[in-house]
Amino acid sequence: MGFFDEVYKIVKMIPRGKVANYGQIARLAGNGKMARQVGWALHVNPEPGVIPCHRVVMKDGSLTKSFAFGGIDIQKQLLESEGVVVGIDNKVDMTKYKWNTEDSYENWF
């Protein structure tokens, strides 16, 4: 597979304690307009413990309400267990926790 593999590979690269948004992953996978497909890819092929999909959130930091591993509360719990503070409105501070791919070149060095 092409796009899906890229998505899984990239999601696995997200550092612990950081989050990424769908559009960002889509762009890294080669197609900046596939944000929805990224979410769909994670939804149909969730590999708990392998793909840290709880680190993928909306562009504004909102957690997805259709999280497939038990709900938004589980995702929130997983994030906080990694040190990512989730607000009462289920949002994270993107300016503080966003995965900076620019500084992560070493990942595909």
Added chain:
DNA sequence: ACCATGACTCCAT
């Protein structure tokens, strides 16, 4: 091939 759906995002109100 067409239509509906969706873990998205952008822009106008």
Added chain:
DNA sequence: CATGGAGCCATGG
């Protein structure tokens, strides 16, 4: 800041 509509594209019926 909240909401709604439009654009987006892969998948499935």
